[in-house]
Amino acid sequence: MEARNNHPTLLDHLRRQGVSRRDFLNWCAYTASILALPPSASQAIAQALATKPRPSVIWLSVQECTGCSESILRSFEPTLESLMFDQFSLDYHHVLQAAAGNAAEQARDRAIEQNFGKYVLVVDGGIPLDRDGYYSTTGGKSGRDLVCEAAKGAALIIAVGTCATYGGIPAASPNPTGAGGVHDALRELIDNKDVAAPIINVPGCPPVPEVMTGVVVYFLTYGKPPDLDNLGRPIPFFGRTVHDDCPRLPFFNQGLFAKSFDDEGAQKGYCLKDLGCKGPTTFNACTTVKWNQKTSFPMFSGHGCLGCAQPKFWDREGGFYGKLF
């Protein structure tokens, strides 16, 4: 990616804003660590970000609850404000942007035009695939058309949240609006080679914020997505189950299970399997990256894992309180 439109590079920009090189390098090191990269990678991240202009990010929301946007606002390392003011240019995001109506639509269209082939497209929410798209419109256009239009010029597409990745709650049985994920909406365009950008799935309801920001930083550094598994998920974050790293695992191994939400076992931190925990079958980073500045994560606060990063978790037989085994 070369500097374009005479925009300064990221490091120029940071210097102008009084960010020290040391702070910048510390941030790169942290990002490398949560991506499970070797320490040497922090140098690569620093090198890449320091020499590139701030890339354009276009965020489209379709059948969303805004939980994914709220989640990324909680990102602590890096913070969303450091990303959107210092690392990339958030050119369309209908929750945060100042412009409304036509002015907002123009900002999006201009960002697509000026950065064609280079921008990152982020999508949250399910996408109604049915009925001419009238179950979700913005500016009179269907959500599906908007996503398809923006996907053609993207360098990378990130589906955030279980709705944009696999359909999520709108696609739960009986899927009243015919909702699907980004892959479903783009299938035809991908088959016809009209969309070439890689698609990263970052599931979770919502995803862990540092997982979303970490994926963006990886792409900015290496110009390609991290290694993805067969469900399109970045392996550094989705390579292990939340059970594998759960602090209650020793109790599981001893066969000690809480039987009620406030019994003695619950107060001692026993395993939540008998209260319906779906941790053993759920791949996510909740127990490693943790939530809200490492304050907690669902099982630490006493509720079983809902399995919210897994496809079809809303329709799992037995519901949220049924035992896995």
Added chain:
Amino acid sequence: MASSSKKAGEKPTAAAKNAPASQPRRIVVDPVTRIEGHLRIEAETDAQGVITRASSSGTMVRGIELILKGRDPRDAWAFTQRFCGVCTVVHSIASIRAVEYALGYVIPENAQYIRNLMIAAQYVHDHVMHFYHLHALDWVDVVSALKADPAATSKLQVSLSPWPNNSPAYFGAVQQKLKGFVESGQLGIFANGYWGHPEYKLPPEVNLLAIAHYLEALAWQRDVVKIHAIFGGKNPHPNFVVGGVPCAISASSHATAVNGENLRLIGEVIDKMRQFVDQVYLPDTLAIAGFYKDWATRGEGVGNFLSYGEFPTGVGAAERATLQFPAGVIINRDLSKIQPVDFEDPTEIQEFVAHSWYSYSAGKQVGLHPYDGETKLEYTGPKPPYEQLDVDQSYSWIKSPRWKGLPVEVGPLARVLILYASGDVRTRGLVDHSLGRLGLPISALFSTLGRIAARTIETKLIADMMPGMYDALMANIARGDLRTFDDVLFDPTTWPKKARGVGMMEAPRGALAHWLTIEEGRIGNYQAVVPSTWNAGPHDAAGREGPYEAALRGHKLQDSSRPLEILRTIHSFDPCLACAVHVVDPNGEELVRVRVL
């Protein structure tokens, strides 16, 4: 009470009919940004640029209530929570209360205190973020802040409160950051704002102050939600459970998140919240409002107000009797009378679909109580992409709820008015003090500015209630009472064959209730009537406007290509559209033909 040209029950279309014969101009704002969800406003203006008719349209639907049918009622909180990831706590609370009400399930005291702390944290978080991140840019000109003298901003800050970030160097650094951003040519989220619009009235120093606090609030909010993370495991979308709360207390170890260290942390977070409200949010509101007093006579809405009440200190039968925010209805701005609300009376709360993309079996003119809620998706609007909706026909995925046939406004203004009318001393003090500072009469509350002031005032009320909630929990723990859950009715085989219930709550955006029926341990019917449905709904069968529509009528637009005035009044309601549009016919499965691609 001040007289008003718009009385409850007046038919709004009369205004449109009185418009000059010249072709009215249609202004469309879609997307309305800086809200949750998909909202479209279409407004007709006369030759002078005055809005003669406004139409509010929700343009996205998911059908979560249809998805709920037949599921385990204990799971419903997680589904309804996904109505909205902004007000992430409220639909879970309404849902578990509805199930508990249906079953006569009494929760332990500690669970009530913990829920109250989570609801209160949601309020303070939501209202502060709404003010700075969703609403401020309607009043604060980002570009003008570049012209500010940081020393003058510093002086202003020092005069407003003891907030420590007040030096000229601090504001200079914020300005430098902003400057770097603007000079990069990549304006990102600030691109294409209506900067320089003549309706922006703040001096550069105040604009810079507000931008500094916009950035500070982004960092502050991450700490507030630690309360949700400790009790619920994460935010957004913390966990809940029917019968109590899921977080066991480990007062003497670190086995769970609710341990001694984190309980102390909650106390610290509460202090931090109160400090920000007292030293930043409240003084900023008054400082900015002082430049916009002309907005104290605009955007008043329908003049009827509804609140369901919130923050019960008791449990079981005592729950509704111990609400610290009272329930009730005020009609036609009459603060001398608070009318009671009956959630079970089929003639009180009803939903209409006369101008919504749904049909009723008895025709589009009738209203239905939520227990009998019936909705069939029936899109009759234009095929996307479209330029304009036919607002004489159906034009929204939002229904029109009515109380005894009347449109009512819900939210902070409704709550503050009901507290004020009920004689609440703290509310009276805060309202009188704030209006006194601005030199405005009590009638100023019925306006766009009044709605904003009410939101700030109630944030202070709630933040100040939090230490009491916290102390009650800590006192119980100190006594050795660690009960947070009762498993007596958790097993569905203990339930009656049939039951039904309603879960009421006051969400930050207003009155919220879920109604459900339970049959053989499964959800029979599930209906939610939510704050933004009350406020954002379209005209009803009698031609009465919803609150957004009524509030916009009469606004004069200085520049119809940059309708800043529309954003100001709509944002003053704090729209939350994904919540408002969620309803689908529980019996309508066969109507939906899913084309598999």
